[in-house]
Amino acid sequence: MALPLVDMPEENHVLLVSFSSQGHINPMLRLGKRLLSKGLHVTLALTEVTRDRMLKSSTESAGASSVSGIGVVFFSDGLSLDYDRKANLDFYIETLGKYGPVNLSALIRDRYHGGKKLVCLIANPFVPWVADVASELGIPCALLWIQPYAIFAIYDSFYNKRNRFPTVDDPDVRVHLPGLPLMTTQDLPSFVLPTNPFNAFMKLFSGFFQHLEKFQWVLGNSFHELERDVVDSLSELCSLRPVGPLVPMALLSDEQGGQDVGVEMWKSEDSCIEWLDRQAPRSVVYVSFGSIVVLPAKQMESIAVALKNTKRPFLWVVKPPEKPPADGAGELPLGFTDEVTDQGRVVTWCPQIKVLSHPAIACFVTHCGWNSMLETICSGIPMIAYPQWSDQPTNAKLITDVFKIGLRLNKDEGGTITSDEIERCIEEVMVGARAEELRKTADELKRAAREAAGPGGSSDRAIQQFVDEVTGGDGDDSGEYGASKGNCHEDQIHDEKKVDVEEEGGEGDRLSLHMVMDDATEVGPPGRTPSID
Numbered sequence: 001m002a003l004p005l006v007d008m009p010e011e012n013h014v015l016l017v018s019f020s021s022q023g024h025i026n027p028m029l030r031l032g033k034r035l036l037s038k039g040l041h042v043t044l045a046l047t048e049v050t051r052d053r054m055l056k057s058s059t060e061s062a063g064a065s066s067v068s069g070i071g072v073v074f075f076s077d078g079l080s081l082d083y084d085r086k087a088n089l090d091f092y093i094e095t096l097g098k099y100g101p102v103n104l105s106a107l108i109r110d111r112y113h114g115g116k117k118l119v120c121l122i123a124n125p126f127v128p129w130v131a132d133v134a135s136e137l138g139i140p141c142a143l144l145w146i147q148p149y150a151i152f153a154i155y156d157s158f159y160n161k162r163n164r165f166p167t168v169d170d171p172d173v174r175v176h177l178p179g180l181p182l183m184t185t186q187d188l189p190s191f192v193l194p195t196n197p198f199n200a201f202m203k204l205f206s207g208f209f210q211h212l213e214k215f216q217w218v219l220g221n222s223f224h225e226l227e228r229d230v231v232d233s234l235s236e237l238c239s240l241r242p243v244g245p246l247v248p249m250a251l252l253s254d255e256q257g258g259q260d261v262g263v264e265m266w267k268s269e270d271s272c273i274e275w276l277d278r279q280a281p282r283s284v285v286y287v288s289f290g291s292i293v294v295l296p297a298k299q300m301e302s303i304a305v306a307l308k309n310t311k312r313p314f315l316w317v318v319k320p321p322e323k324p325p326a327d328g329a330g331e332l333p334l335g336f337t338d339e340v341t342d343q344g345r346v347v348t349w350c351p352q353i354k355v356l357s358h359p360a361i362a363c364f365v366t367h368c369g370w371n372s373m374l375e376t377i378c379s380g381i382p383m384i385a386y387p388q389w390s391d392q393p394t395n396a397k398l399i400t401d402v403f404k405i406g407l408r409l410n411k412d413e414g415g416t417i418t419s420d421e422i423e424r425c426i427e428e429v430m431v432g433a434r435a436e437e438l439r440k441t442a443d444e445l446k447r448a449a450r451e452a453a454g455p456g457g458s459s460d461r462a463i464q465q466f467v468d469e470v471t472g473g474d475g476d477d478s479g480e481y482g483a484s485k486g487n488c489h490e491d492q493i494h495d496e497k498k499v500d501v502e503e504e505g506g507e508g509d510r511l512s513l514h515m516v517m518d519d520a521t522e523v524g525p526p527g528r529t530p531s532i533d
């Protein structure tokens, strides 16, 4: 049975497809907004479990099939809504890779006349199979890379065996890639190390990097001035379009009233802003490890001791794990909050955008998730890197050696980050000549980020170039990042294969997406402890 066309197929319509986590959806939504402003019609396809999570946690009850002008549609990832995806990440990614393509393809055939009305699909890196759906339907496909291009360069080298990487037998191999500093094991993404426990990610990325030709463009949540050398070094490999930073508008301009789009999955404790209002300018240490990392009890203890010893005000986000582990991971030392009531605040989730733009914040002890890093760069705040998994170790290297806007916590001989080390770094980033230098560089980078995203800036031009290419518009074909390599769609044949799938959409496609208007309280899915370190 044909479904009603909720999104009327319009000329120049792009379909964005994102993995279900907040840190993945929000950059997509912001890209969508920028594409809308350039005259495209935009729809975002998410898995049904995303809708379910957002409905359950939403503070707003109004259902919506669009957010800020972006249509939203859903397809099934093949698992029941109550399946515990977090506890079975590998199985989840594999199942999504099996059923996602079939269900997405059916959705496109039903809603977009077999895909003929779509000018492009844009996929996120955790759903690279979208390129196969695009190919099957004869639609060009772009990727939105949501980590630094440095990670893209490392994965490309690793999966295509361009360099030697650490192995079980040779764990200390160092890696030198064009445009990047020399990297030791502690600087590489955890997925390329022999200790990586997440096999599904390995498979996902290896298939993807060995078939980059499936993507005609690689849009990136980064900006040219931030990663110039590595972007230039990759320009022969594929058509890069750095279009970031895809952060809330509130971080890109001092003017009030800019709108933002974002999904909310947790409620933040906004009272911490009133507490920040009472603190002196540049006095507060902000500590957060994002939506997914859960620190071992010993590391929680070190941070607690260090914060207490600095005697400086602090705001610490301690997000309770969804299923508390038996070993006390993620828990504060007993009695800690009572001991520090006059010194700091501990919250389960905060409005991070408001926090980072608050004048009281002095520095950020961060897990180095890329969204947090971009938000911090746009706020001009120096960082103390405490990376855990995935891209975070490399992001920490970028902070210290490339962007030069922060310090990294060093492990002692036993592999532990001690409270003394945390205290030392906090002092160094807050007082003295080094602190001055870091603040100055952070401020310069903040200005560069705003310029890149602003009208006529490098990212704005890259988006325009992409839009011109996708619509066959009259843009200059030899844009500054080179014309698209045209490697994905030109020789594809529109092939209408029959697929047998469960029906998608219909009346159920009503989503309570919270549109964040300049308040940017954006929260993510319930956390999980990845096996790290």
Ligand SMILES: O=c1ccn([C@@H]2O[C@H](COP(=O)(O)OP(=O)(O)O)[C@@H](O)[C@H]2O)c(=O)[nH]1
Residues within 6 Å of the ligand: 023, 268, 288, 289, 290, 291, 292, 293, 317, 348, 349, 350, 351, 352, 353, 368, 369, 370, 371, 372, 373, 375, 521, 522, 523, 524
């Ligand atoms: O208390 C918090 C902690 C984090 N965040 C947001 O959660 C996202 C975290 O994404 P990131 O890529 O930094 O890390 P992940 O959680 O995906 O590991 C960022 O946009 C933060 O602004 C937030 O709103 N409140």
Ligand SMILES: O=C(O)c1ccc(O[C@@H]2O[C@H](CO)[C@@H](O)[C@H](O)[C@H]2O)cc1
Residues within 6 Å of the ligand: 020, 021, 022, 023, 024, 146, 147, 290, 291, 292, 368, 369, 370, 371, 389, 390, 391, 392, 525
């Ligand atoms: O909810 C999940 O399944 C989930 C959430 C976050 C994940 O990875 C994070 O992604 C960020 C953007 O790519 C990255 O910068 C951060 O370091 C990661 O923790 C993965 C799964």
